[in-house]
Amino acid sequence: MPRGLTEQEKESQRQLLISHGRKLIIRYGISRVSVDDIVKEAGMAKGSFYNFFSSKDDFLYHLVFQLHEQGFARIKTVLRDISQLPSAEKRVKIKRFFMEMMKDPEQRFFIEEHNEVERFMLRYAKDGLAELEAMEQRNYQEMFNSMNLKGKQPEILQNYIHIIFFGVSHGEILIKEFIDPTIEVMIDGLLDYLEV
Known part of the structure; x- marks a missing residue:
């Protein structure tokens, strides 16, 4: 046996x-x-x-959950690594990190396919979507707690990050050769807001 x-x-x-x-x-x-x-x-x-x-849908839910967890782990590592750096170095490393994330094939796929992933979650995994959103909120809260937000509203920071990432998911309405420079300007705006 x-x-x-x-x-x-x-x-x-x-x-x-x-x-x-x-x-x-x-x-x-x-x-x-x-x-x-x-x-x-x-x-x-x-x-x-x-x-x-139990199904392909269950598999996709676990895959999406894992990708979110891994993305937040990368962000937390960067925040920990830059915590003691001077402001100018922080800006450079944060911008580099954002640009690398935007070019990462897995991140690009899920940014570009965000609408399909969301439709799938709404159709097949409504409870899973609630779990995913709760996990995301928990991770954002941990991330914000590790940062000196200087009285800034974490909700604005969270929205800003989502606008940067999911704004590019509509690449069909953007001028392709200006996407990266636009993202850099947006990241600069975020860093200015955070006074980094």
Whole structure:
């Protein structure tokens, strides 16, 4: 009789599915990737997928949740790393971080596909959307608590960040060659507001 998988082995398989599914979804889009595609890419049996996820929608929810968590972890690391730097150096590092995030293929995909991700969440995972929003609020709160906001309203900062990221999701109405310079101006405005 074969032995069962350890919890570590199960988590390793789950992460393998997420990793391969993530690559496929970023390459082809949410609607064009099936469970069959994911398990084939991961080299696993289809039944294995359903040991971890109840459906493709459940898989997508976990993927989106993980991407949000990883994005916030990156932001928190940068904030910690720059906390003791002089203001001019902070500005340079924050701008570089924002520009790198905007160019990151995974971030670009989820920025550009934000509307499709949101439609999916509203259609298939309403409870999941509430959990995702709660996680996002928790992470923003932790982030703001670690910063010296000098009496600034954290809600304005949160809106500003969303406007920068999701404003570019409508690239079809923007002048392509001026997107990066526009983002830089917006980041400068955010940093001016924060008095950095």
